[in-house]
Amino acid sequence: MSELKALVERISKLSWGKDRLEKHRLTLLFAKLAVFKFLGGCCVRCGNTDIRVLQIDHKNGGGSKHIRSVSGMTRYKRLALGQDDINKYQLLCANCNWIKRHENKEINQWPLL
Numbered sequence: 001m002s003e004l005k006a007l008v009e010r011i012s013k014l015s016w017g018k019d020r021l022e023k024h025r026l027t028l029l030f031a032k033l034a035v036f037k038f039l040g041g042c043c044v045r046c047g048n049t050d051i052r053v054l055q056i057d058h059k060n061g062g063g064s065k066h067i068r069s070v071s072g073m074t075r076y077k078r079l080a081l082g083q084d085d086i087n088k089y090q091l092l093c094a095n096c097n098w099i100k101r102h103e104n105k106e107i108n109q110w111p112l113l
């Protein structure tokens with residue numbers, strides 16, 4: 001992923017002073033992309049590689065509760081440092097993630113026509 005290298009260069013040019021918010025935003029994006037790379041870089045169901053729609057899915061559910069309890073940066077950091085079991089997660093695109101939630105009855109069910 002050349003995006004990671006480009007991000008590191010951009011981040012290194014920013015200061016924690018006046019550029020603090022942008023540096024934090026890009027650092028969070030870097031961590032997210034690094035975890036995407038660990039997880040294969042594409043949706044495990046359809047192969048979509050568009051990072052705008054990729055999501056880290058909790059294979060066995062419980063993602064909403066996890067997201068509410070731990071910040072994004074902390075979640076990405078724990079995964080990148082091996083402090084959380086990467087095997088509990090997979091990459092799904094937004095469409096496949098919603099389909100999986102429906103199949104696993106993780107959400108209120110809409111009748112399919």
Ligand SMILES: [Zn+2]
Binds near residue numbers: 043095
């Ligand atoms: Zn997909």
